[in-house]
Amino acid sequence: MKILVVAASYSANISGLQRHAFNMVRCLLLNPDITAVHLVLAPWQRKMAVSAGLGSDQRLAIHFEEMDRGTVARNLWYYRKLPQLVSRLKPDLVHLTYPMPVDAEAIGCPTVLTLHDLYPYEIPRNFGLHKVLFNRVILQHCLNSVDAIACVSETTMNRLKQYASSKTYQKATRLYNCVEPEPFCATQSPLPGWRGEPFLLSVAQHRRNKNIPLLIRAFDRLLQQKQIQPSTKLVVIGIKGPETHLIETLVSRRGLHKSVIFLEGLEEMELQWCYSRSEAVVLPSVTEGFGLPVVEALLAGCRVVCSDIPAFREVGDRHCEFIELREDAEETLARGIRATLDNPAKEPVSLPHLSAEVLANEYARLYRGLIPAASIAKSMTRNSSIQLAAPERQSL
Template identity: 50%
Template structure:
């Protein structure tokens, strides 16, 4: 089967959505499907660093467009249908919310739903962008033949906010591949062996980076951390960057906080293996790659007590409540984790490329068969349900 995986998005560096698209393509290639992976010109560098180009059954398409939301949306509405026809794809899989005209695409369309942020936490985008993103999300879901949510939590939110769309939704987790060997060189500038806490998060409101900064400041002021301990934040700048930088200035933490972005998988693995702990204080998440990656790497982790994190692992982490005094709760959880032994690396078979690839192949095969044998399935029918 030939699957057209469309991964065009705005960031130039690796994000959770980008990682999903690459891992999706890898798990299909491992099952000997043919994959056409579509990316924007500014995504080529991160693609080259992912190792996916070594697969012989992969065809890489670079969508010709200029940066910017308007150009990306126009490409999906006009150029994508032509590419579907020319590629001979059996299935089209869109990996992030974009507008498209289903009537112009002559093949089944599967879309990935990572989260319901436009509905759930509108502060992530700002007032105008939030309205626009909600409209795009509805178009994206309405045109799909099937929706795959990356967690049960995301599926539950879909049932709450857009119940009609949930009739054609099924949960298929994000897949995780084993980390490459950790690089021997630190990605941290001028690192001389100082201990550090790690946070892997885009600069968005739901990630709660400012809460972590305030908690870290309390720990520094109280002398509760080892001398010279730093906080390392790895993530793409975004709408919350200004507030994060202002908090660092106000708390006079510039010498203790390191911001990085665009690190390789090997460098990220080095950070997990050498950090005292991962801290993930999010208000809400669709999946939570950092928590899963910390488990894989054998890294202690402290995280907010939210459903998406509990779904990944309900026992190994040090959870703190966002209710009441969230900052004090976070400080207590960090101190508790610091005094506990590091866990061994934990394999996560239910997120493996092999298992997730099998589930996607089952979904694609059923949709493909339905497309060519049934004129139009009832909106109430979910013919692929319980077959994965």
């Protein structure tokens, strides 16, 4: 099977979308039925791709397609230029790593969409009035156009059933994100000026659903009440977004500019350093589609404090300190953090159902059900001379 994976997006720094795409490619290359993988990225994602270290498997080809970075221009590229790329590369199937406008008829082969969440409906303030309407149109168009929808969790499956037609929902299946223990860790701190101070960690984009202002207020409460050491830092790792100005203003007003550190674009080894050195990982999201940082933190042996929402329960049940965020959310979150810090250190948790080996087979099973048998046989014959090699697992 020859698979085209489309992952070109706005960000030049690594985020959950790109990490999903890179991990999915690693999964696919583990399966001998996958004879070729073509990964499509934008020109500004070249550095990110180099850092991903996808290995030297000869079945993988990475394409940096020329496109403008603006929203309209990128969406026009997906709709108009992607079919041309498909015609040239002749894959057996196209896998879209997030919702984008597609001319399915012009593509001419089966299409799969990874659905991470239903944020345009669940939390419209992530986008703003005009952008949320645009995102809803794109989302519904893509859901209706593709042949199959791979939801990253049961939580996302349930949301899809709520916001899509029954016909669309029938195309959906649950196919978890691939998340494995990171075997490499940076030897130097990625935190500027770090001198061994304790720190709390949150991995979150600057979006409304991540609830970063609440986390900052709870952190400040702990400092003011002397429930944590005055030298303690709060480290927030994630790309900037609609909430950045609000977050920075809050930090400034509370005089926390020396205590709160914002980072983005970390390589996987650097992120692993942060997980391994943190006192606790704190994630007070309002809603999520999967909960990647929860899984990564558990695999790294971190203590985790998180909001009690379905996505976090699905991936971290029995392993996390769950907080119900109600009217007294700031006090409750601060109390939960303090209680977690009093607990002993955690051991890494094993989550084999999220492993590349398991998911490689699930991807292949999904693809086989969509690609005509004749196409699979032709693809296997055409690539029978290729020697299959397990992809090298390196840092992102």
